Amino acid sequence: MKLTQQEVQAVALRASWLFDLKFLQTELGGDSFAVVGGGVGDLDRLADLLIAFPKTRIQLDVGLHTSHFQDVGLEDVLAIRAAYVAFYGETDKPPLTVPASSALEV
Numbered sequence: 189m190k191l192t193q194q195e196v197q198a199v200a201l202r203a204s205w206l207f208d209l210k211f212l213q214t215e216l217g218g219d220s221f222a223v224v225g226g227g228v229g230d231l232d233r234l235a236d237l238l239i240a241f242p243k244t245r246i247q248l249d250v251g252l253h254t255s256h257f258q259d260v261g262l263e264d265v266l267a268i269r270a271a272y273v274a275f276y277g278e279t280d281k282p283p284l285t286v287p288a289s290s291a292l293e294v
Contacts, residue, residue, distance in 0.1 A: 196267045
């Protein structure tokens with residue numbers, strides 16, 4: 189895993205992410221595109237894509253106020269998913285408000 193536990197928690201709690209993918213040595217010919225999301229379904233689709241195309245270079249914006257892209261892998265995506273589920277449950281989009289007691293547990 190390339191992310192720290194704090195980064196995983198921060199991304200999961202934010203419930204909004206931006207991944208930049210670059211396919212290497214595939215029939216997609218080195219294409220690059222961004223994947224945004226905010227729920228379990230988005231992370232599941234991304235994990236499936238990374239399993240299907242293991243030579244994909246993937247970066248995640250872990251910045252809070254400004255963009256800061258960091259290399260990540262499938263393990264990081266799965267860790268973000270686990271942290272997201274622990275906090276929000278198996279939902280595709282979190283509620284607009286988070287109970288104050290839950291936010292303090294971070």
